[in-house]
Amino acid sequence: MGKIILKKVNKSFGATQVIPGIDLTIEDGEFVVFVGPSGCGKSTLLRLIAGLEDTTSGSIEIDGRDVTGEAPARRGLAMVFQSYALYPHMSVRNNIAFPLKMAKMDQAAIDKKVTDAARVLNLTNYLDRRPGQLSGGQRQRVAIGRAIVREPSAFLFDEPLSNLDAALRGTMRLEISELHHQLKTTMIYVTHDQVEAMTMADKIVVLNAGNIEQVGSPLDLYNKPDNLFVAGFIGSPRMNFVKGEAAKPWNAPTVGIRPEHLKLSKESGTWKGLVGVAEHLGSDTFLHVNAEGIGMMTVRAGGDFPVTHGDTVYLTPEEGRIHRFDDKGLAIR
Amino acid sequence: MARAVSTRRTVVFTIAAWIIALIIFFPILYTIITSFKSETEAIQGFNIVPSGTVESYQAVQAQSNYFKFFLNSVILSLGSTLLALLIAVPAAWSMAFSPTAKTKDILMWMLSTKMMPAVAVLVPIYLLFRDFGLLDSRIGLTVMLTMINLPIVIWMLYTYFREIPGEILEAARMDGASLWGEIVYVLTPMAVPGIASTMLLNIILAWNEAFWTIRLTTTNAAPLTAFIASFSSPQGLFWAKLSAASTLAIAPILIMGWFSQKQLVRGLTFGAVK
Numbered sequence: 016m017g018k019i020i021l022k023k024v025n026k027s028f029g030a031t032q033v034i035p036g037i038d039l040t041i042e043d044g045e046f047v048v049f050v051g052p053s054g055c056g057k058s059t060l061l062r063l064i065a066g067l068e069d070t071t072s073g074s075i076e077i078d079g080r081d082v083t084g085e086a087p088a089r090r091g092l093a094m095v096f097q098s099y100a101l102y103p104h105m106s107v108r109n110n111i112a113f114p115l116k117m118a119k120m121d122q123a124a125i126d127k128k129v130t131d132a133a134r135v136l137n138l139t140n141y142l143d144r145r146p147g148q149l150s151g152g153q154r155q156r157v158a159i160g161r162a163i164v165r166e167p168s169a170f171l172f173d174e175p176l177s178n179l180d181a182a183l184r185g186t187m188r189l190e191i192s193e194l195h196h197q198l199k200t201t202m203i204y205v206t207h208d209q210v211e212a213m214t215m216a217d218k219i220v221v222l223n224a225g226n227i228e229q230v231g232s233p234l235d236l237y238n239k240p241d242n243l244f245v246a247g248f249i250g251s252p253r254m255n256f257v258k259g260e261a262a263k264p265w266n267a268p269t270v271g272i273r274p275e276h277l278k279l280s281k282e283s284g285t286w287k288g289l290v291g292v293a294e295h296l297g298s299d300t301f302l303h304v305n306a307e308g309i310g311m312m313t314v315r316a317g318g319d320f321p322v323t324h325g326d327t328v329y330l331t332p333e334e335g336r337i338h339r340f341d342d343k344g345l346a347i348r
Numbered sequence: 349m350a351r352a353v354s355t356r357r358t359v360v361f362t363i364a365a366w367i368i369a370l371i372i373f374f375p376i377l378y379t380i381i382t383s384f385k386s387e388t389e390a391i392q393g394f395n396i397v398p399s400g401t402v403e404s405y406q407a408v409q410a411q412s413n414y415f416k417f418f419l420n421s422v423i424l425s426l427g428s429t430l431l432a433l434l435i436a437v438p439a440a441w442s443m444a445f446s447p448t449a450k451t452k453d454i455l456m457w458m459l460s461t462k463m464m465p466a467v468a469v470l471v472p473i474y475l476l477f478r479d480f481g482l483l484d485s486r487i488g489l490t491v492m493l494t495m496i497n498l499p500i501v502i503w504m505l506y507t508y509f510r511e512i513p514g515e516i517l518e519a520a521r522m523d524g525a526s527l528w529g530e531i532v533y534v535l536t537p538m539a540v541p542g543i544a545s546t547m548l549l550n551i552i553l554a555w556n557e558a559f560w561t562i563r564l565t566t567t568n569a570a571p572l573t574a575f576i577a578s579f580s581s582p583q584g585l586f587w588a589k590l591s592a593a594s595t596l597a598i599a600p601i602l603i604m605g606w607f608s609q610k611q612l613v614r615g616l617t618f619g620a621v622k
């Protein structure tokens with residue numbers, strides 16, 4: 016079990032308020048991702064849940080039990096750190112066994128659990144090495160191994176993939192998702208990378224300056240962003256925003272349209288513009304178009320759309336895909 | 349071609365390094381050489397080939413009991429090192445792991461005490477030692493040496509402890525380690541190399557300390573530094589005997605330094621190379 020409820024959780028470091036007050040419910044078995052720009056308080060929130068920081072006010076409940084004042088170890092959670100935080104003087108085996116030793120489990124049971132975890136994580140041949148003798152991906156797996164043997168009620172991950180190269184990040188992302196399907200344990204995953212958030216999460220919590228901007232499934236956030244911040248943060252490349260005169264036809268101060276929801280034509284369309292840089296990814300081509308009266312817009316074209324720098328093109332938004340926002344940046348529905 | 353040049357450079361640098369090392373080491377070498385000369389030889393001027401006589405050593409041993417001084421040196425340097433560690437480990441620990449706004453100031457203040465010349469406090473300390481009956485006592489001198497080296501010991505330990513990443517301690521806490529478990533299984537093993545090299549360095553410093561050991565002792569508590577000094581006073585200068593005494597005094601610490609050099613170097617460059 017691992018249902019976590021935050022009630023008016025507030026955190027200040029001295030005079031600086033980092034988390035002004037958060038209410039959030041995380042259901043048992045969910046994969047929740049906290050996403051937001053660097054410095055927005057994601058790690059702080061995770062550390063509050065872990066018990067590594069004390070809340071300034073508010074309360075945290077795990078499975079109906081108030082754990083606000085409890086020590087980290089007593090919360091039954093496991094954490095995987097960005098730096099892996101492996102014990103450098105212990106073998107991989109002892110690293111993984113450490114939480115079990117601390118729990119005074121008997122040696123036979125420890126051995127079995129470590130062996131099982133090593134098999135799941137492809138670490139069997141590395142059990143007698145020190146962390147210093149492993150690659151980044153292997154260290155990451157040891158850190159995960161140390162977390163899973165405890166059978167925690169929830170896993171906490173703080174940007175676990177940010178020290179890995181792009182290819183390995185892709186693989187580890189899948190491995191962690193796969194692990195979640197096998198274990199069905201609550202996982203809270205912190206990242207600043209919206210692609211990680213979109214691909215892994217059941218539920219995304221978008222944070223900005225310590226506040227929750229929106230909570231929802233990846234597709235909810237993609238299709239119905241509550242405000243300009245979420246609209247701009249979720250989705251890659253970024254949503255285009257059209258302001259002022261050009262937004263008038265939709266009766267809103269600002270409208271947003273994603274690059275993939277603009278139709279591209281060489282003959283006619285709503286907005287006229289000049290093609291700037293084209294980014295060819297093979298499957299797609301992203302064109303940066305300087306549209307008259309709007310400015311730079313990004314458009315997704317097919318992999319082989321024939322344009323060159325300086326061509327004139329026309330853009331037409333798909334009607335049903337236009338997002339409208341009021342003066343305060345909130346979505347108008 | 350490039351290869352030949354680089355080989356020549358290596359040779360040149362190796363020779364230069366040997367020459368510099370020899371210049372630095374030469375005073376010690378010359379002391380050892382002189383200790384194997386007779387007094388007449390020693391006084392005759394520069395000569396690096398001694399006759400090889402051991403009469404100076406025999407004279408030194410006959411004149412005063414080397415072993416007693418040696419024992420005092422061991423007691424004082426080990427005792428003051430242990431006492432310093434006992435105070436410094438918790439102090440450095442708390443400053444490294446739960447620093448406050450004043451931590452930096454405290455550290456600077458500690459260091460500043462080392463900037464004062466020792467002679468400036470000679471009189472008050474001498475009087476205090478006299479009034480409390482600590483003159484020429486091992487306990488008094490152990491405390492004195494502890495105080496002298498404490499700032500350096502705390503600084504060294506502080507830098508070592510700072511190198512231990514906080515996330516590892518947090519990981520231990522998450523893994524259910526109690527404070528005691530954290531100290532025993534995680535912190536201590538990671539801190540031991542740093543503590544060991546601090547200890548070695550402090551033993552050397554305490555062993556070689558000559559200002560206070562000579563002034564606050566006469567016979568009972570006198571270590572090897574006083575042993576050396578005793579050969580430079582009474583009946584004029586005896587270079588060969590003085591050299592023999594010096595050689596005997598530095599030999600133990602040289603041997604210890606030789607055997608622990610790996611640990612010492614590793615400790616002193618901790619963090620620089622990882």
Ligand SMILES: Nc1ncnc2c1ncn2[C@@H]1O[C@H](COP(=O)(O)OP(=O)(O)O)[C@@H](O)[C@H]1O
Pocket residue numbers: 028031033051052053054055056057058059060
């Ligand atoms: N121990 C601390 N003391 C003071 N300020 C802190 C501390 N930890 C974090 N902060 C501040 O809180 C804010 C959020 O930090 P953090 O939660 O690490 O952000 P994120 O993980 O989203 O990048 C930052 O502005 C950071 O400077």
Ligand SMILES: [Mg+2]
Pocket residue numbers: 057058059174
């Ligand atoms: Mg962070």
